[in-house]
Amino acid sequence: xxxxxxxxxxxxxxxxxxxxxxxxxxxxxxxxxxxxxxxxxxxxxxxxxxxxxxxxxxxxxxxxxxxxxxxxxxxxxxxxxxxxxxxxxxxxxxxxxxxxxxxxxxxxxxxxxxxxxxxxxxxxxxxxxxxxxxxxxxxxxxxxxxx
Numbered sequence: 564x565x566x567x568x569x570x571x572x573x574x575x576x577x578x579x580x581x582x583x584x585x586x587x588x589x590x591x592x593x594x595x596x597x598x599x600x601x602x603x604x605x606x607x608x609x610x611x612x613x614x615x616x617x618x619x620x621x622x623x624x625x626x627x628x629x630x631x632x633x634x635x636x637x638x639x640x641x642x643x644x645x646x647x648x649x650x651x652x653x654x655x656x657x658x659x660x661x662x663x664x665x666x667x668x669x670x671x672x673x674x675x676x677x678x679x680x681x682x683x684x685x686x687x688x689x690x691x692x693x694x695x696x697x698x699x700x701x702x703x704x705x706x707x708x709x710x
Contacts, residue, residue, distance in 0.1 A: 578606045621661050630671060636663050682709055 578593045585591075588610035596605045627633050640660045645652040686709045693702050 578608055626672060627667060685709060
């Protein structure tokens with residue numbers, strides 16, 4: 564007989580976990596979703612663990628080196644006494660440097676994209692005025708300040 568097979572016979576209906584998973588995520592939950600337009604029913608596994616977070620890459624910005632306190636900050640962290648192999652010492656010092664650099668960035672360079680956009684729009688405005696009045700010295704000076 565032809566027709567649609569029953570869902571209960573065709574679904575795998577299992578999600579596999581082990582003891583380590585149960586220990587790490589005791590509040591995990593499995594939801595068997597409807598197949599919708601497919602022959603397959605997705606299985607959604609959710610967990611709530613506050614301490615877990617994905618590793619975020621650290622990015623170095625060249626503009627930090629232009630800050631007056633940058634070298635002193637790096638020097639103070641680099642003079643830390645770290646025990647271990649040289650490679651470990653370098654990695655640990657770089658790790659210790661992350662938070663002070665993030666603080667420097669937040670204190671002195673936050674909103675840099677918005678500032679850049681403001682300067683670009685200001686420059687466009689001034690250059691538009693200069694097209695209309697190319698001999699205006701104050702507009703020329705203002706353009707040089709921005710550029």
